[in-house]
Amino acid sequence: MERPTPASPPMPTDAEQTTPPTGAGCRDDGPLQARGNSTVRRLPPLIALSYFEAAARTGSFAEAAKQLHVSPAAVSHQVKALETQLGVELFVRQHRKVILTRAAAAVLPRLQEGFAALAEAAEQLRAHDEDQVVVTVCAEPLFATKWLVPRLHRFYARCPEAEVRLQASLSSVDSAPGGPVTAASFRRAGIDLSVRLGYGRYADLHATPLLDLDLVPLCAPALLPRLATPADLLAVPLLSDSTLLRSAERFGWSEWLCQAGVPLVAPLREQRFGNGLLALEAAATAQGVLLASATLTQAERDAGKLAVAFPQALHAPLAYHLVCPPAALERPIVAAFRAWLLAEMTDIRDGAATAKAPPATAAPTIPGPSLHPTESVLE
Numbered sequence: 609m610e611r612p613t614p615a616s617p618p619m620p621t622d623a624e625q626t627t628p629p630t631g632a633g634c635r636d637d638g639p640l641q642a643r644g645n646s647t648v649r650r651l652p653p654l655i656a657l658s659y660f661e662a663a664a665r666t667g668s669f670a671e672a673a674k675q676l677h678v679s680p681a682a683v684s685h686q687v688k689a690l691e692t693q694l695g696v697e698l699f700v701r702q703h704r705k706v707i708l709t710r711a712a713a714a715v716l717p718r719l720q721e722g723f724a725a726l727a728e729a730a731e732q733l734r735a736h737d738e739d740q741v742v743v744t745v746c747a748e749p750l751f752a753t754k755w756l757v758p759r760l761h762r763f764y765a766r767c768p769e770a771e772v773r774l775q776a777s778l779s780s781v782d783s784a785p786g787g788p789v790t791a792a793s794f795r796r797a798g799i800d801l802s803v804r805l806g807y808g809r810y811a812d813l814h815a816t817p818l819l820d821l822d823l824v825p826l827c828a829p830a831l832l833p834r835l836a837t838p839a840d841l842l843a844v845p846l847l848s849d850s851t852l853l854r855s856a857e858r859f860g861w862s863e864w865l866c867q868a869g870v871p872l873v874a875p876l877r878e879q880r881f882g883n884g885l886l887a888l889e890a891a892a893t894a895q896g897v898l899l900a901s902a903t904l905t906q907a908e909r910d911a912g913k914l915a916v917a918f919p920q921a922l923h924a925p926l927a928y929h930l931v932c933p934p935a936a937l938e939r940p941i942v943a944a945f946r947a948w949l950l951a952e953m954t955d956i957r958d959g960a961a962t963a964k965a966p967p968a969t970a971a972p973t974i975p976g977p978s979l980h981p982t983e984s985v986l987e
Contacts, residue, residue: 652693659686660698661723664716668705743945744773747803748851750884751819751928752776754904756803756949763948770941775799778883781854782806782926789813791933800942801932803949805851808929815931816946818953821924823864824902825917826909828894835897835917838868845896848878849887852924859924861899868920888914903956 651657662672663683673680691698699706708716747756752774760772782789785807794802794813808815825841834844846861853860861876879896881887888905891898892913899922908914930949936942 652690653686656686656690656693657719658723659683660690660712661716661719663687663699663706664708664712665720667707670704739939739941741769741941742771742773743800743939743941744775744798745801745803745945746775746777746780746797746799748780748805748884748928749776749778750849750851750888750901750904751803751805753885754888754907755819758907759952762952763945766948767941767944770945772945778851778854780804781851783854784856785809789931791935794933794936800936800939801930801946804929804931805926806929807926810931812933813931814934814937815929816950817927818930818949819901819903819928821901821927822903822921823859823899823924824919824921825864825897826891826900826902826905826914827897827917828892829912829915830894831897832915832917838865838918838920839870841865841897841917842870842876846876846878847887847890847896847898848880849884849898849900850880850882851884852926853880855926857925859922859926864899864920864922867922868918 659672659676659682662675663669666672666675669680669683669687672683676683687698696711697709698712700709745756753776756774760774763772764770780802782804789802789804789810791812794800803818804815805821808817825835827835827844831844834840841861842865848860861878862872865872865876879890881890884900884904887898888900888908890896891900892908897917902909902916902921905914909916930946932942932946937946
């Protein structure tokens with residue numbers, strides 16, 4: 609097989625003139641291009657080098673073409689042009705396969721290291737850009753869907769360049785005080801902020817209380833005529849959100865009925881759903897009465913899909929908290945999202961406090977365990 613004829617090197621321009629190396633063993637590596645105080649070797653086209661790397665790795669122009677989404681002829685053309693430019697044969701071509709020459713096999717690992725370094729540098733540039741605008745948030749599904757998503761447009765109005773990557777996960781619910789959740793788990797999951805339904809006590813994390821979990825009986829308006837007193841709840845299907853069962857503490861229908869003064873003479877039969885969204889849909893379609901947060905179901909109540917059957921609220925030991933590693937707040941976009949979310953929640957609390965002012969005949973709120981989370985880094 610003919611060895612490719614080396615191409616005559618172009619004459620260097622004045623800007624490319626360099627002092628040639630002297631002494632035995634020195635070789636001319638081709639013209640150098642001066643840039644300030646450094647010199648950069650004139651490289652072959654990166655596309656030709658990438659085609660060569662793919663062919664070398666797969667041992668076939670056809671397989672390389674599949675990976676690169678081009679034709680085998682395009683791969684062959686680029687490799688041939690590279691051989692011509694370098695003046696070195698890179699492959700021994702055989703039927704349906706190619707074999708690296710000794711020279712090509714010797715430099716392939718370094719070429720692959722170079723491509724890996726280029727990919728890493730490009731990813732660092734991309735990540736640096738994302739750090740300025742991207743915030744990744746994970747939230748309990750009901751809160752994410754019913755509270756956060758309907759308000760996101762307000763954050764975008766404040767920060768139009770931002771990109772919120774929102775995840776909804778039941779892993780954002782505590783099974784016991786302390787999580788388990790740590791700064792390391794945030795890093796592994798790539799999460800900046802989390803809206804957790806929990807106790808608010810997390811080692812090495814910053815936790816801020818957002819919303820107490822006060823549970824009231826909710827149902828479709830069609831069921832209201834059947835519910836004159838709390839005892840009438842025993843005659844209708846009771847719906848439950850299994851999310852609340854992830855905690856070892858119990859705060860469900862039995863606790864609500866007991867504190868409402870309804871004696872339980874037999875175990876309750878409840879229809880349980882895997883998350884709050886499923887239970888909410890069942891309640892909105894008049895399949896039973898659901899014990900849920902009035903705040904998170906405000907849209908359904910405003911639309912006339914749900915109504916509060918009885919105003920007594922069971923105060924749960926869990927509450928919604930905004931949780932993040934302290935280091936995450938060093939990024940302005942994360943700090944901006946946190947400040948916006950807290951402002952939104954403050955507006956809701958202030959509005960509720962203004963509108964509350966119950967008459968003297970209003971039913972009292974059922975007392976329950978209180979939460980005293982702090983806003984500092986929790987230990």
